[in-house]
């Protein structure tokens with residue numbers, strides 16, 4: 001059988017879009033392979049959010065030069081956010097003349113047609129543009145690859161224009177998916193045995209803003225999904241603090257299925273930097289949201305994204321970020337060094353922070369996160385919690401990995417037959433962000 005390999009970079013949206021690309025390739029009769037060097041079709045599903053990601057992707061594409069020389073029939077396709085940027089298709093074509101298909105982040109629904117066209121003609125294809133129907137990709141066949149987890153798109157694109165972010169330029173304006181289509185897909189996934197449904201959008205809380213009458217609100221969508229019968233968990237990402245409503249907090253609080261966990265990126269603890277980032281909230285408003293969620297949602301935990309070294313960030317600004325981290329006590333942090341992105345507002349700001357300062361700040365932030373992590377995890381020791389067993393441990397035999405409703409990871413003694421089940425687990429130990437427990 002001919003083989004395909006998809007290399008996915010970046011966010012969960014891309015992971016799910018790769019599942020749709022896999023659906024197309026398996027319909028063509030290709031079989032999944034993890035080694036691109038021996039594959040007949042290789043797809044790079046790219047990310048443009050940071051310069052380091054782009055460098056890695058370019059390096060990985062370059063590694064296929066010899067394989068393509070040895071196997072002229074090999075098809076190499078590049079898609080995703082990187083190709084959607086101005087002048088990138090031409091740059092990729094010039095730098096890697098052995099790429100056969102270049103398509104944008106909006107064109108993945110047409111991948112089957114483009115691949116067929118290429119196989120028929122063996123003529124290089126560049127297709128980067130906004131299609132008529134951005135939601136066409138939702139009706140594509142999918143090969144879900146995340147075990148008991150199913151990812152479901154509820155919206156595409158973003159209208160927020162945070163000054164450091166390239167996403168609105170490469171993913172376009174926010175477009176919500178009809179509520180009935182989302183509910184139908186959730187039902188299908190639950191009936192197929194998926195135990196954890198994660199709703200995806202660049203900004204899930206603003207679901208429906210593009211046509212309130214037609215789509216309703218995110219809170220209403222959550223309420224409807226919560227009513228679907230079956231034992232499963234509902235998660236969502238990513239939430240923008242400016243759009244997290246009291247109504248959404250109350251829906252989570254009163255639900256048995258929606259996890260008591262919020263990924264709420266603050267990005268910086270300094271009001272001055274938040275304003276420069278165009279985040280539309282300040283520290284006080286953010287902390288009030290955290291307080292409200294803690295008061296209403298029992299046992300809620302938070303995670304966040306933080307960027308260090310945004311242009312003009314001073315030591316005082318950075319100390320504000322450290323103090324917010326201490327005050328909230330996140331169960332997990334995703335930390336990034338600011339990366340200049342061409343075409344964004346922040347690219348043109350004076351006062352770029354030297355790399356050595358950025359590196360020092362991120363190291364201090366990670367150190368603080370680690371100091372707090374064990375303390376936050378330790379409060380679970382001795383408790384008995386419901387755990388969803390998600391997978392076997394990739395390295396330790398006889399250990400399975402599960403998650404608490406609040407998102408914390410637990411390592412438990414057990415065999416693979418437990419995967420997909422809910423278990424009562426007594427937490428016996430904690431190390432950094434990971435818990436250890438025994439089935440009771």
Ligand code: SF4
Nearest residue numbers: 158160161162165167
């Ligand atoms: S909300 Fe801001 S950071 Fe998130 S995708 Fe939109 S512009 Fe980018």
